[in-house]
Amino acid sequence: MAATHAAEAIHEPSGFIRRYIFSTDHKIIGIQYLLTGMAVAVVAGLMAMLMRLQLAWPAVPRPWLEKLLPEAMAGGVMKPEFYLSLVTMHGTLMVFFVVSLALLGGFGNFLIPLQIGARDMAFPFLNMLSYWTVIPATLIMLASFFVEGGAAAAGWTSYPPLSALKEAIPGSGMGQTLWLVGMALFIASFTMGGLNYFVTIVNQRTKGMTMRRLPLTIWSLLFATILGLLAFPPLTAAAVMLLMDRHGGTSFFLPAGLFFGNKLLPHAGGTPLLWQHLFWFLGHPEVYVLILPALGIAFDVLAPFTRKPPFGYRMTLYSLIAIGFLSMVVWGHHMFVSGMSPYLGEFFSVGTMLITIPSAIIGLNLMASLWGARLRFTTAMLFAIGLISLFGTGGFGGIFLGNATADIQLHDTYFVVGHFHYMIGGVTLFGIFAGTYYWFPKMFGRMLNEKLGKAHFWLTFLAFYGVFLGMHFTGLGGQPRRYYSFVNFEYLQPFANWNVFITLCAFVLGATQLLLFANVVWSLLQGPRASSNPWEATTLEWTTPSPAPHGNWGAQAPQVHRWAYDYSVPGAPTDYTLQTVPERQVPVTI
Amino acid sequence: MEAQSRPKRTAESFLLAAVLWLIPLGIVALGAQRWFPALASEHGADIDLMMRYLLVTVGALLLAGHLALGFFIWRFAGQDRVSLRMASAKAERRWSLIPVVVMTLVAEGGVLALGLPVWGKLAGAAPADAVAVEVTAEQFAWNVRYPGPDGKFGRTDAQLLSLSNPLGLDRQDTAARDDVHLLNEVFVPVGRPVRVRLRSKDTLHSFFLPFQRIKQDVVPGMTIEIWFVPNKVGTYEIACAELCGFGHYQMRGLLQVLPSDEFEQWLREQPTFF
Numbered sequence: 001m002a003a004t005h006a007a008e009a010i011h012e013p014s015g016f017i018r019r020y021i022f023s024t025d026h027k028i029i030g031i032q033y034l035l036t037g038m039a040v041a042v043v044a045g046l047m048a049m050l051m052r053l054q055l056a057w058p059a060v061p062r063p064w065l066e067k068l069l070p071e072a073m074a075g076g077v078m079k080p081e082f083y084l085s086l087v088t089m090h091g092t093l094m095v096f097f098v099v100s101l102a103l104l105g106g107f108g109n110f111l112i113p114l115q116i117g118a119r120d121m122a123f124p125f126l127n128m129l130s131y132w133t134v135i136p137a138t139l140i141m142l143a144s145f146f147v148e149g150g151a152a153a154a155g156w157t158s159y160p161p162l163s164a165l166k167e168a169i170p171g172s173g174m175g176q177t178l179w180l181v182g183m184a185l186f187i188a189s190f191t192m193g194g195l196n197y198f199v200t201i202v203n204q205r206t207k208g209m210t211m212r213r214l215p216l217t218i219w220s221l222l223f224a225t226i227l228g229l230l231a232f233p234p235l236t237a238a239a240v241m242l243l244m245d246r247h248g249g250t251s252f253f254l255p256a257g258l259f260f261g262n263k264l265l266p267h268a269g270g271t272p273l274l275w276q277h278l279f280w281f282l283g284h285p286e287v288y289v290l291i292l293p294a295l296g297i298a299f300d301v302l303a304p305f306t307r308k309p310p311f312g313y314r315m316t317l318y319s320l321i322a323i324g325f326l327s328m329v330v331w332g333h334h335m336f337v338s339g340m341s342p343y344l345g346e347f348f349s350v351g352t353m354l355i356t357i358p359s360a361i362i363g364l365n366l367m368a369s370l371w372g373a374r375l376r377f378t379t380a381m382l383f384a385i386g387l388i389s390l391f392g393t394g395g396f397g398g399i400f401l402g403n404a405t406a407d408i409q410l411h412d413t414y415f416v417v418g419h420f421h422y423m424i425g426g427v428t429l430f431g432i433f434a435g436t437y438y439w440f441p442k443m444f445g446r447m448l449n450e451k452l453g454k455a456h457f458w459l460t461f462l463a464f465y466g467v468f469l470g471m472h473f474t475g476l477g478g479q480p481r482r483y484y485s486f487v488n489f490e491y492l493q494p495f496a497n498w499n500v501f502i503t504l505c506a507f508v509l510g511a512t513q514l515l516l517f518a519n520v521v522w523s524l525l526q527g528p529r530a531s532s533n534p535w536e537a538t539t540l541e542w543t544t545p546s547p548a549p550h551g552n553w554g555a556q557a558p559q560v561h562r563w564a565y566d567y568s569v570p571g572a573p574t575d576y577t578l579q580t581v582p583e584r585q586v587p588v589t590i
Numbered sequence: 591m592e593a594q595s596r597p598k599r600t601a602e603s604f605l606l607a608a609v610l611w612l613i614p615l616g617i618v619a620l621g622a623q624r625w626f627p628a629l630a631s632e633h634g635a636d637i638d639l640m641m642r643y644l645l646v647t648v649g650a651l652l653l654a655g656h657l658a659l660g661f662f663i664w665r666f667a668g669q670d671r672v673s674l675r676m677a678s679a680k681a682e683r684r685w686s687l688i689p690v691v692v693m694t695l696v697a698e699g700g701v702l703a704l705g706l707p708v709w710g711k712l713a714g715a716a717p718a719d720a721v722a723v724e725v726t727a728e729q730f731a732w733n734v735r736y737p738g739p740d741g742k743f744g745r746t747d748a749q750l751l752s753l754s755n756p757l758g759l760d761r762q763d764t765a766a767r768d769d770v771h772l773l774n775e776v777f778v779p780v781g782r783p784v785r786v787r788l789r790s791k792d793t794l795h796s797f798f799l800p801f802q803r804i805k806q807d808v809v810p811g812m813t814i815e816i817w818f819v820p821n822k823v824g825t826y827e828i829a830c831a832e833l834c835g836f837g838h839y840q841m842r843g844l845l846q847v848l849p850s851d852e853f854e855q856w857l858r859e860q861p862t863f864f
Contacts, residue, residue, distance in 0.1 A: 080836040155833050161810060162793045162835060168729070169835045255811020257748030259728070259791045264748055271811055272794060308672045312682040337796065339809045342713030346706055353697040360689030363655070368685065370662040372674025377602050377667075385663065389610060392655045393617070396648045399697050405640045405705035408712075408805050409626070412796060412831040454602075465613060469620075476625035476641075478800035480831045483839040491627050491800055491827050568672040575672070589676070 012550035022132070024124035025550055029131050030110030031443055034436075036131075037102030040138060041513075044093035047086045049510050054078045056503035058485035072150070080484040084153035085145065085171050087482055091156030092179065095286070096186050097138050099428045103293045104190075104228075105131070107435050108197055108221050110443065114541035115215050117206025117558045119551045122199040130192035137185035140178050149173035155482060157283065160253040160275050164245045167260035177246065180239045187232045187239075194232075197225040206540075208560035213579065215539050215564040216310065219317060220296025223324045224289045230328065231285035238278035245270070276338055280331035287424045288327040292320060294431025295362055295391070298384045300564075301434045302366065304537040305381035306373030307575050309565035309590075312365035319358035319365075326355045336404045337411050345404040352402030359395055363388065374568075374575075378535075379453030383434035386461045387427055393465075394422025397472060412482075415475025421468045433460070433516070440523070441530030445547040448527060452519040459512040466505030470498050536576045539564050543580050562588045603667030610660035614653040621645050627800040630826060630847070632819035634803035636708040643704055647696045716817035720783035721853075723776060726757055727788070727795035727808045730837030732828060733757055734776050736857060738768025743787070751791070761864055771863040774843040779853035780823045788814045796832035799845060807832050820847045 013019050020028060053062075061076035072082035109127065113120055121127045144151040153171025154163035158179065166173040201214075201222050241252040245267075253275045256268035299310045310316070332340065332348035366388045375381070397419035400406045410416065433456075440448045474495045479486065486492040486499065533542035540558055541548065558580045566577040572586040629638055666673075677685070724743055726733040733756055737743045744766020750758035759766050778784045788797055788808045795808040797816075806816045828843035848856060 080839065084833070084836060084838075153836075159794055159833070162833060165793075168793050257751075257791070258810055259748065259751045262753050264751060272809055273812075306672075308675050311677060312686065314679065315682050315686045337805050338807045339812055339814050342709065345709060345713070349701050349705065349709070350698065353693075353701050356693040356697040357690050360693045361686050364685065364689050365682075367655070367659050367662060368677075370659070370666060372672055373662075373666050374669050374672050375603070375663065375667050377600070377606070382606070385606065385610075385659070388659060389613065389656065392659075393613075393652060396652050399648050399700075400641070400644050402697070403640065403644065403701050403705050405637055405701075405709045406644055409637060409641065409800075409803050411805055412798075462609075469617065473620055473623075473625050478627055478798070478829075480798065480829055482833045484836070485839055488840045488842050489827055489829060568675050570675075 022128060024120070024128045026109045026113050026121045026124070026127060027443070027548060027552075029127050030106050030108070032131055033101050033105030033109060033134075034107070036135070036138065037098045037100075037106055037432075040093050040101065041098045043142065044090050044098055045510050045513065047090040047093075048506065050078070051083065051086050051090065052503040052506040054083055055485065056500045058487055078484075081150060081153055081170050083484045084155075084169065084482065085151040085175070088152050088155050088158075088171065088179075089141070089145070092152075092183075093141060095156060095290070095424065096183070097134075097141065099290045099424060099432070100186075100190065101134065102432050103290060103428060103435075104197075104221070104224060105134070105193060107217070107293060107297065107432075107439070108193070108225075110439065111217055111541065112197060112200050112221060113204065114442070114544070114548060114552060115218050115539055115564075116201060116204060117209050117540050117553070117560060118200060118204035119553065119557065121196050122204055123196050126192050126196050130189045130196065133185055133189035133192065137182045137189060140182040140185065144175040144178035144182070147174040147178065150175050152176040152179035157279055158242070158275075159279075160242060160245065160272050161258060164242060164253055165258070165260065165265070167263075167265075177243070180243050184236055184239050187236045190228060190232060194225045194229045197221060198229065201225075206557050206560060209540075209579075213560055213563045215296075216299040216313070216316060217293065217296040220292040220320060223320050224292045227285045227292075227324050227327065228289045231282045231289070234278045235282035238275060238282075242275065273335075273338060273340055276335055277331070277340075280334045284331040284334065285327045287420070288323060290424050290428050292323070294387065294428045295320075295366070297431045297435045297438075298366060298387045299369070300539070301380045301384040301438050302369045303565050303567060304535045304576070305376040305378055305384070306369055307376070307567045308369070308373050309563075309567060310365065311368035311371065312361070313563075313565070313590075315361055316365050319361045322358040323355060323362075326351065326358070330355060330402075333402050333404075333407070336407045349402065349404040353399070355402070356395070356399060363391055363395065366391070378437070379448070379450055379457055380434045380437035382454065382457040382461075383430045383437065386457065387430035387434060389461075390422050390426040390430060390464070393469070394419060394426060397422065409478065410475060412480055413475035414471040414479045414481055417481050418468045418471030418475060421471070426464055426468065429460075433457075436516075438535065439541075440520075441534050441546050442541055443547060444524055445530050445545075446523050446527035447530050447534060448523045449519050452515055452522075456512060456515040456519065459508060459515070463505045463509035463512060467502050467509055470502045470505075474498050533578075536574070538566055538576050538578055540579055543578055562586075563590050598670075599664070599668040603663055607660040607664035607667070610656050610663065614656035618649050618653055621649050629801065629803070630820060630822040630824065631799075631802035631804070632821050633708060633712055634801075634818075636704075636711075637803040640700070640704045640708065643700055647700065651692065651696065712816070712818075716785040716815070717783045720785035720817055721779060722785050722787070723778065724787040724789065725776065725797060725808070726791060727797070727830070727834070727841075728756070728791040729793065729835045730830070730841040732774050732776070732797075732841070732843040734772040734774070734843075735863075736770040736860070737765070738770055738862060740765055740768055744769045756791075757863075759863055767862060767864055769863050770857070770860040772860075774828075775846060776828065776843065777846045777848060777853060777856055778820055779850040780820055780847050782850060783817050783819050785815060785817045788816065793834045794832045795830050795834045795841070798829045798831035799826065800829060801826040802845070805831055820845070823847050823849055
C-alpha cells in the first residue's frame with residue numbers, strides 16, 4: 001500500500017502549464033476555482049454598484065460613465081434595458097459563478113481530499129474537466145453583454161414569456177440564448193464536480209476516517225453535493241425546453257394569444273408556470289447548496305478559535321439531513337402569488353415553516369459552541385461570528401416570506417432582496433471569507449495580515465447590515481424589486497433617502513473588498529511563512545506542510561484515530577489533539 | 591495559574607459584544623416604525639395582523655438570539671481555559687428542543703393560526719354581490735373592463751387583437767356591446783366586494799395594490815380571479831410587481847375608490863367600447 005502511495009506522490013508534473021493551468025491536483029483546481037470566483041465577484045460587484053448608483057440618484061447624467069459605456073449609458077443616463085441586464089447578470093453571476101464556484105468549487109476541491117486524508121479527488125481528470133468547462137460558461141455569460149440586444153434581462157430566474165421572446169425585451173435575443181447555453185455548461189461542470197465530490201467522500205477516506213469522524217465542512221459539502229446532483233438536472237431540461245421554445249417553434253412555456261407589437265404570435269398550449277416550477281425545483285435546493293458549506297465552514301472555524309468541539313455535532317448532522325430533504329419539497333414558496341393553486345400555497349407554507357426547525361437548531365449549535373470557550377478573535381473567527389449574526393437576521397426574515405399570507409404583501413419587494421442577500425449573499429460570503437482567512441496559510445504557505453483582515457471584517461459587517469437591513473424595511477413599505485427607478489410612484493417617495501443610504505453603504509461594502517485584495521497580494525509576497533498548523537487545529541489538513549505538497553502526504557497516508565474536534569482533551573499535552581494521534585497517547589473522547 | 595484565571599477582555603471583544611447587542615436593538619427600533627402603506631381594505635387588517643405577529647415574535651427572537659450571542663462573547667472573552675468542553679449527547683438533544691418548540695409555535699403556529707385562514711378566505715370564491723372588473727395587463731399598461739348593465743363580459747378573441755381593439759373584443763357578441771373599457775384606472779365602490787379577473791396579453795405581470803394588501807401575478811394563458819373589499823374612499827396606486835420588460839418601473843395604474851352611489855353614477859356615464 002505505502003509503496004504505491006509513495007509512487008503516486010512522486011508523480012508531480014514539472015511543466016508550468018500542467019502544474020498550474022491544466023492541473024489535475026485538487027489543491028490547484030480549488031485555488032483556480034476560488035480565484036475565478038473572486039474575479040467574477042469583482043465584475044458582478046461593479047454591476048451592483050452601477051445599479052445602486054441609478055437607484056439612489058435616478059436620471060442624474062454622469063458623462064464619465066458614458067465614456068465607459070457609450071451605448072448603455074447614452075447621455076450619461078442608464079437605459080432601463082441595461083439596468084435589467086445588470087439585475088439579471090448580477091444575480092446569475094453571483095449565485096452560480098461566484099458563490100457556487102468559490103464555496104463548492106474552491107473550498108470543496110481544496111478541502112475534501114485534505115480533510116479526509118486522500119491524495120487527490122477520485123477522478124482528477126474529471127476534476128480538471130469540470131473547471132475547464134466552467135471557464136467557457138463564465139466567458140459566455142460575460143460575453144453576452146457585447147451581443148446585439150445586450151445581456152439577458154429577464155432576471156436571474158428567467159421567467160418566460162419575457163425570457164422566451166425577443167419581442168418582449170432586447171436582452172431576450174442573443175443575450176438570453178447565451179445565458180441558457182452558459183447555464184447548461186455550468187450545470188454540466190457542476191455535475192462532474194458533484195459526482196467527484198460524492199465518490200471521493202464516500203470512497204477515498206483514509207484508514208480510520210469513519211463518516212462520524214468527518215469534519216462538518218465535509219458533511220455539509222456532501223449534502224450540498226447530493227442536493228445539487230438531484231436538483232440541477234430539471235433546470236438543464238428546462239433550459240433545453242426554453243431554447244426549443246425560442247428557436248424550435250415549440251410552446252412548452254408559451255400559451256396561445258401572446259400579442260406583441262401589434263402581432264399575434266403562433267405559440268399555443270404551454271404555460272409559463274411550468275418554467276417556474278422547474279426553475280424553483282432547482283432554485284430552492286440551490287440556495288441550500290450554497291449555504292450548507294458556509295455553515296459547515298463556520299463550525300470548523302469556530303472550533304479552533306473556541307478551543308473546544310462544536311456544540312451538538314450529531315444534532316447538526318441530523319439537521320443538515322432534514323434541511324436537505326425539506327429543501328427539495330418547498331420550492332413552491334417562491335410561487336405563492338404566481339397563479340398556482342392556493343391549496344399548494346398552503347402545503348408549501350406549512351412545509352417551509354418546518355425548515356425553520358433544523359435551521360434554528362443549527363443556529364443554536366453555532367451559538368452554543370461559544371459557551372465555555374476560550375475565545376481567540378482572529379479574523380476568520382470574526383467572520384464566523386458575523387456569519388452567525390447574518391444567519392439569524394436573514395433566517396428570521398425567511399419566516400415572513402415562507403408564510404403565504406405575509407408573502408402577499410412582501411412578494412417581489414425589497415424585503416425579498418434583503419432576505420436572500422443575507423442568506424445566499426451574506427452567510428455564504430462570510431463563510432468564504434472565514435474560510436479564506438483560515439485556510440490561506442494551507443493554500444499558499446503564508447499568513448494573511450490580521451490587522452488588514454480585521455478592518456476588512458468590521459467594514460464588511462457594518463456596511464452589509466447597512467445595505468441589506470434597510471431593504472427589508474423599504475420592502476415592508478411595498479417597494480418592488482427590479483424597478484429601474486422609483487420616481488413614478490408617490491407611495492415610494494418616502495424611501496428615497498433610504499435608497500441613498502443603502503447606496504452609500506453599498507459603495508463602502510464594495511470598496512472594503514479592496515482590503516482583502518491588498519491583503520492577499522501583500523501576504524503572498526511578504527506575509528510571514530506559515531507553519532504546518534498555525535491555528536493549532538485538529539483536522540487532517542494541518543498535519544501536512546503549508547502549502548501541502550503534491551499528493552498531500554509523504555510516503556505514508558495519515559491514519560485517523562479520533563473525530564475531528566478533540567480540543568482541550570483533559571490530560572492531553574496540548575489543548576488540541578490531531579486526528580492522527582493514537583488512542584494510547586491521548587484518550588478518545590467520543 | 592489560578593490567580594490569572596480572572597478574564598482579561600480585550601477592547602475588541604467589548605466592541606464585538608456591543609455591536610451584536612446594538613444591531614437587534616436598532617432592528618427592533620426600526621421595525622417598530624410604521625412602514626406599511628396606510629391600510630385600505632377589509633382583509634388587509636388580517637394580513638397586517640399576521641405581519642405584526644411576525645414582527646413582534648420574530649423581533650423578540652432576533653433580540654434574544656443576538657443578546658445571547660453578544661453575552662456569550664462578553665462572558666467568555668479573555669477566559670484562559672475552556673470551562674465547558676462538551677455537553678453530553680443527552681444535553682445536546684435537550685437543548686435542541688428549544689428551537690423545535692419555539693419554531694413550531696412561532697413559525698408553524700403563526701401560519702396555521704393566523705395565516706392560512708386569511709389565505710383560505712382570499713382564495714375562496716368572491717361573495718355573490720361582488721362588483722366585477724377585468725384587468726388585462728400588457729406591456730406597460732392596465733386595460734380595465736366593466737361588463738356593463740348585462741353583468742356579462744363580452745367574448746374576446748386573440749385573433750381580433752389590434753391596436754384599436756386592445757382586448758380583442760368580439761363585436762358579434764351581444765354581451766360585448768355594453769362593455770366599458772378604460773386604461774390604467776380602476777374604479778370601485780367603497781365597502782363592496784370587488785371581483786377582479788386578471789389576464790395578460792404578453793408577459794407575466796403582477797397586479798399589486800400596496801394599500802389594499804393585494805398582489806396577484808397576471809399570467810398569459812390564464813384567467814385568475816381575486817377579490818377584496820376596499821374600505822376607504824380615495825385614490826390609490828397600482829404597481830406592477832413582476833418583471834415585465836423595460837417599462838416595468840413605470841407600469842402605474844390608479845385605483846379610484848368611490849362612494850357607492852357615485853360609483854354607480856360614474857359607471858352609467860361611461861361610453862361603451864363599441
